[in-house]
Each structure stands twice: as C-alpha cells, then as structure tokens.
Amino acid sequence: MSPILVGIKRVIDYSVRVRVKPDGSGVVTDGVKMSINPFDEIALEEALRIRERNLAGEVIAISIGPAEAQQQLRTALAMGADRALLVQVDSPVDPLTAAQVFLKLVQKHAPQLVILGKQAIDDDNGQTGQMLAALWDRPQATYASKLELNGAVARVTREVDAGLDTIEIDLPAVVTTDLRLNEPRYIKLPDIMKAKKKPLDVTSLAELGVAAPAQRIRTLKFDSPPQRSRGVMVKDASELVAALAQRGVL
C-alpha cells in the first residue's frame, strides 16, 4: 500500500509569548520552548489513524529545518510514524521551496496522500499545501475537519468561512488540517524508547536536487505590534450600557 507523507515543522511552542528582538532582526528564540507545529501533530494523527485502519502503508514524517528539528521528528516517531526524514536547512525556507522539496519526495515515494498543517504558527503563511498541490498538479483539500477514504477517492469536509464544505478528490492529493480533524494522541514512555530505533535520515536540498532557497519574499525587519492599553472597569450591566452609549457603539 502506498505511504502517507506528513510535514512536521519545528516552531516556537504555542504557549510562548513571542517577543521581537530589540534590534528588529527577528524574534527571541534563546531558551524558548520548541515544539511540533500543532496543525502538523493533527496531520500526523490523521495519517496514523488511516494506517491503523489498514488503508495506508508507511507513515513518513518529514521536516525541513535545522539539525535541532530531529527532536520534533523523534517525537513524531514516538507518536507512531514509521520513519522520518530531515531535510536539513540552516536558514528559513519559504513555502514555495518547501513545496518543491515535498514534490521531490512525492516523486520518490509515490504517496496516496500528503497531509500538512493548514498553517505553521510561526510565519502564519498557510501556503505550502496549496503550492505543493499546484506543482504536483493534484487536488488540494485545505482546512479539513473530516477525511473519509474510499478507494481511489477521498471525501473531505472543509472548515470555511461560510460553514462546512464537502468536496470529493481523486487520490493522490494534498490535505491540510484544521483544528477539529482529530485530537492527537499522547505519547507513552515505551513509545519514546521504540522511537529511538526507528530510522531518521538526514538529507539536504542539494541531494534532493532543489535549488537553495531563493529570497523570493525578503523580510526586512521585525517590529513589535502596537499594544492596546487597559481601559476602565464598570461594576454592573447598567454602567456598562451607559459606557457603551457614551462611546456611541450601541
């Protein structure tokens, strides 16, 4: 059975209050907790559930990032991925380059599905899945909250602004995950031990034949956002209504 590829991005943990460096060159990352992008955990969980229903072969976890991203791949292996691959890159990679990397891996592994998070919570770009689908010339089902496989097609419910859309796509395809697709499993201690024996390979853009990331969209500087300040407290509903009326917002 054909495999499922899952993207695993190393990001600053969602609970960290991110701060801009005083010189505007980036955000503070020293001593900051790093984790798997939460949407990628959901992607991995979905792939594992499909494999556990005997509807897929291997689940391959793929990260594009620094050497330290091996930590997140080990976590993915402990969750249940069969093997992992780090495409080691020392500077940030833009979504189009990431899509090109995934395209090379798609050509190598011929998966039925590539499941990615709908966005990474660091750059908040939300582009890689759609770009991969375009380069691969295959369907995309973004913002998935339900995924049903039926032979060579999948039916996907998508969380959209108007409500829920359902589409049918031929496989292979790219699916990007939304929050309600599933609840990722907790890792048990024996799984962490087992994960140490699973294969984790490291490769490079050059080995894959992808050009070094072009500076397509250059980041010139980081600024802190304007802060809202604390306002007034009122003591009951009638004071609140009076305050709203005074502001002319009722």
Place this chain on the structure above:
Amino acid sequence: MSRALVIAEHFQGKLNPSTAKCVSCAQGIGGVEIDIAVLAAEAGAVAAEAAALAGVRRVLTVTRPENAEALAAVWAPQLAALARGRGYTHLFGPSTTFGKDLMPRIAATLGVGQISDVMAVDSAHQYRRPVYASNAIITVEAPADAIVVATVRVASFQPAAGGGAAAIEAVQVEAALPTHTRFISRSAANADRPDLQTAARVVSGGRALASAENFKLMYQLADAMGAAVGASRAAVDAGYAANELQVGQTGKIIAPELYMALGISGAIQHLTGIKDARTIVAINKDSEAPIFEVADIGLVGDLFAIVPELERLIRARKAS
C-alpha cells in the same frame, strides 16, 4: 505603472465585502490600474456590484459552468493564465478561507512566492504583515521583477467606496481544467444574522458558557444588539458553537466597532483575532483574566446574571 488584478469573492450571486477591501489595499500602491476578475457560472449580478466599486477600471468576467464553485484547482490555472496573458504586476485576493485556499495555488503556478495577510502597503513591492499570531509585524519586500501575489487581511482595510462605473468585459481564458476535484455540498451558517467577518458589532462567547444550551444566550444578546455571534476556540472545540464562529489566529480575524468577549479568558491566539476592534468589552468572573489587559471596558461578574440583564437594558433603550 502597476496593474493590479483583484480576485472577486462571491457567494450566491452577491459580492463578498472582502473584495472592496482588496481594492482599497491595491489602491495603497499608488499609480495603479485596478481590475477585478469575476469567475462564475453566471457573473451578471456580481460583475455589476464589482463595477460599482470606486477606483476600478475594468471588471473581467470568466463565465463557464466549471466556475460555479470556487475550487482552487479549477480557478488557479485560469487566473494564472489571465495574469500572464494581460501582464498584471499584482494579484490580490482576500485573506478569507476562499483567498487563502486559492492564492498560493496561483502563486505556485506562476512560480512566485506569496505574501500572506497584507495589513499595510508601503510601496508596490514593500508590505507589512503579522507573524507569530500578530506578536510581531514584519516588513517584507517582493522582487521587483516578478508578479506580486498577496492575500489581504480584510480587517486592516476600509472597503472601497461605491459610485464607480467600470467597464465589464467578458473574457475567454485558455486553460486546461482538472476534473480531479469535485464540489459535493455546503452546510452554511444561518444567513439571517450579520456576517461575523464584516459585522459592526460582535458578541462572542467562551468556555465559561459551559454548554451549547447556554451559548444561546449569546444569540439572544446579539439579536438585541443587531450583532454577529463569535466564539473562542475553546467554545468551538467543546461543541458549544459552530466552527465558522471561531475568532482568532487560526479562525477569523475581525475588526468590528464593538467586540464583546463574554466568558473568554483571552488567550493570545484569541486576542490576535480582535486587536483591531474599536472597542473591546470583557465580562468575566475572573478579574485576573488576560482579556482585561486589552479591554476598553471590563466587568467582573457572573455572565449568567449579567447577560440577561444587559439584554433587557439594551432592548429597553432601543424601545424608548
């Protein structure tokens, strides 16, 4: 001279207000000709609405049965061909689920990067956008020799005014369309209420509502105020509210005149979605809740006592 193409978002024969905001964003470039592309099975009414937006030069309609639903895999090749064929320098779509799904597919088809969530335009090739749940704002520069593809954070722009009279031109686009992606169905939210993304007032409920039954309080208060209803991620995850009501980093980013956060503690991811609201009101029984740090008006107390009282006072005020 820049030439911008705005991709119209529309639904059930109506232009989405996000389109007028993309036009405003495009106007920020300066010295720009702005066209709007309407892809549809039947473009008439939407094209007329688009043509009335001030500052638009031309509305291009691409009418074919395959365009009945906004499937990115079907629309992207047509829009990429249109952009190439007509020499546009900029493509803008809204940062709604429609535009976020579609625009990266167009960008990759054109072999260029994409700028997500433009919140300010510095120049034709320099923009500002939020990252890390709006905990940082970055200034980015797109290459001058490539087409700029961007999504527009609609909460950051006022809609373009009406009163325009752009020419409407039906165009044929040569593009092979895939059949691998098929629309099946849509379950849409209650259309009788104001739209969350564009409403002037929003009443939003959180985990403290504690049940779907209690969440109905939000609708009652919203109805009294003519407000849209929103929800925190916690309330949506718990099943109290539908997914399309979620406000925050990974839900909807909104900028109403009035945002009322009821029983919402104010996680950073939620605050990201409401930072641009004119007035934020927080009602919460926990006086230490982070929502009070950003609220213009705060009230500490029990929702279940305050909300019915608030509804009664507002209805009484309206009646008098």
